[in-house]
Amino acid sequence: MLKNYIALLLILVSSLRSNAQLLQEKKTFTKQNTLRGSITPERAWWDLTYYHLDIAVQPDQKFISGKNTIQYTVLQPHQVLQIDLQNPMVITKVLQDGKALKVTHEGNAHFITLKSTQNRGDKNTIEVYYEGHPREAKRAPWDGGFSWKKDKNGKHFIATSCQGLGASVWWPNKDHMYDEVDSMDISVTIPKGLMNVSNGKLKQIETNNKTITTHWTVKNPINNYGVNVNIGDYVNFSEVYKGEKGPLDLDYWVLSYNLEKAKIHFKDAPKMMKAFEHWFGPYPFYEDSFKLVEVPYLGMEHQSSVTYGNHYKQGYLGNDLSGTGWGLKFDFIIIHEAGHEWFANNITNKDIADMWIHEGFTSYSENLFLDYYYGKGASAEYVIGTRRNIQNDRPLIGVYNVNHEGSSDMYYKGANMLHTLRQLVDDDDKWRQILRGLNSEFYHETVTTEQIEDYLSKHTAMDLAPFFNQYLRTTKIPTLEYQLENGELKFRYINIVDGFAMPIQVEIDKHSEWLFPNAKWQTKTIKSERIEVDKNFYVHTKEI
Incomplete structure (x- = not known):
């Protein structure tokens, strides 16, 4: 029963501040929705x-x-x-x-x-x-x-x-x-x-x-x-x-x-x-x-x-949303809600359909707090642990001009998307400057998703359009499909949008290597009998 209670609690938490939840499920909107939104x-x-x-x-x-x-x-x-x-x-x-x-x-x-x-x-x-x-x-x-x-x-x-x-x-x-x-x-x-x-x-x-x-x-x-x-x-x-x-x-x-x-x-x-x-x-x-x-x-x-x-408790009312133990190292409400001073209050979405900007970055701030005090490993364990809260029910972006939020997955799917992007940058000092630059570039401004996308693409020097289309606008999680046989590794992505070709790190024979998969089969000769995909990337895997 306790496990069931905690599972229900996690589902509840994943929909924090879902004031427009009933509206979100509707496929039609009223004139009042338009006048408001x-x-x-x-x-x-x-x-x-x-x-x-x-x-x-x-x-x-x-x-x-x-x-x-x-x-x-x-x-x-x-x-x-x-x-x-x-x-x-x-x-x-x-x-x-x-x-x-x-x-x-x-x-x-x-x-x-x-x-x-x-x-x-x-x-x-x-x-x-x-x-x-x-x-x-x-x-x-x-x-x-x-x-x-x-x-x-x-x-x-x-x-x-x-x-x-x-x-x-x-x-x-x-x-x-x-x-x-x-x-x-x-x-x-x-x-x-x-x-x-x-x-x-x-x-x-x-x-x-x-x-x-x-x-x-x-x-x-x-x-x-x-x-x-x-x-x-x-x-x-x-x-x-x-x-x-x-x-x-x-x-x-x-x-x-x-x-x-x-x-x-x-x-x-x-x-x-x-x-x-x-x-x-x-x-x-x-x-x-x-x-x-x-x-x-x-x-x-x-x-x-x-x-x-939060009743003066660590975690979320005394619970760890990540299931890793790291969530009990801080008071969830102090850290999460104060993180919004940068993402929600400093940088504010123009339309509530883009509320992932508030919640994705702020949920990600929880593991950056851990990173600062407990190290990168603790930070990674925490954010990976929060994946258990992701439902993939609807895209993170809602419908514009009718006061319509996207999925409550904007919290921890948003955080894991940003954690994945950090791996692609592969330079912690650069990543920190990008985050600081966002708060400088858009200081006290209201913004759109496109502005955030363009900024991140420019400052990472990557074309991130397929990356954001995948994680923000669909419920599909990229799946790395692979086959390892007789020293030959075959791999490709499935369940992806057009143009998605995110590099990914894997461990081969205790060494970390980059693979560059896309929608087509590729091959690589290796000397190991197994590979392990880096869990810091928010992808699924399928061995065939």
Whole structure:
């Protein structure tokens, strides 16, 4: 029974944050999917520059109200602007220059008709007022929304999570990944006796009669789903990390009764920062600090405000997802979710169909953490071990323009694809510079799969188009078919896309050699009676 339980757990983990899972299985999409997932004409004409989200949270009523001030630059003249907010939340009014504007509602998309002429280059502002009982997350972070919980002392313990589902589940915004706001302020009013922790740095705590208002400021571009509210009986401790760009504030916000436990357990955070700055380059948000914030669900990569709910255990809730033992050398949530600061928050997919960029690279970061502290062998064992989580049910890339994720295999199939690519580069210093270069080249940018492919092809000096077509766009795993007879080795690839001809290392008579298979049979004379394919390559083998 225990084995069956762990197997079920692994299947569950392989679909982390699959908020759009039901949509993914459909072969047809609705107009709402298109309004949510495409760059509509009512989104394309304006460039988002600043938000001020100013809300009051009433925990006893599970109710929020307030406004979002939205600043934008006009790219081309247009008079209708799309803002997204999901039912049952409602927009109560929209103002520009103090004048009420007409709002037409179409499901979760709301079209605002502007009165003043929108001239190219103008910098304008609207204020969107809203309120309601936001969707309650039933199984956060996978289905998303507000988590209204209580801690063991009976105090409110509240958090948001909304990847895939969209930030518009709880606040009005331009809810598409392609356009990140340049900077943001977050003001949250809550009852006295609680603390709210959001993104960026704390500017001020304003004390009122029965409430407090926390004011947080974000100085870097941020994606919508990365914005969060976390409310609880928090206490804070901190340290300063000497990073590649200078002093970096590491702040930890935990429930009051977990303070001493957290001071010991969160030592993985500076270790993470050291390893990832080595592999990926400087932490991308020095001006906004780095925080770990305890929450009542597993965790999420909210930018500069990484949420944590792994119960102060090593591995994933005390389990090793690789089955090798190496997964118990670190706290999975601290390492994985913080890895997203580079891949998801620094480099962000333009369309959620390319979410493998977030999850493949970040899952791969787990074994790079091991590589830094325990060596290349440990790293390889771990990532190879995670193959048991791969289902090969659907391609890693989803359907574009309808808010549709690819397969949950984007995690560990993505990681094993990158581990395989590292073998092809065959130079660890070069591989490290490629990873650091990605975070420099696409610093604070939204990207497409094609941009990542082109960058890797250029900097590896390889034509990687067939390689990516194979691993990203099909469920087929290359199979090296071979026959060894009378000192002659015959070999070829089967189960491959056109043009796939990945070199592969094999061990022959205790010596490592490269083979260069393709779809056609090739022969090689050898003196050994057996060969062994290097397990670092994510391929299957078939001896005939």
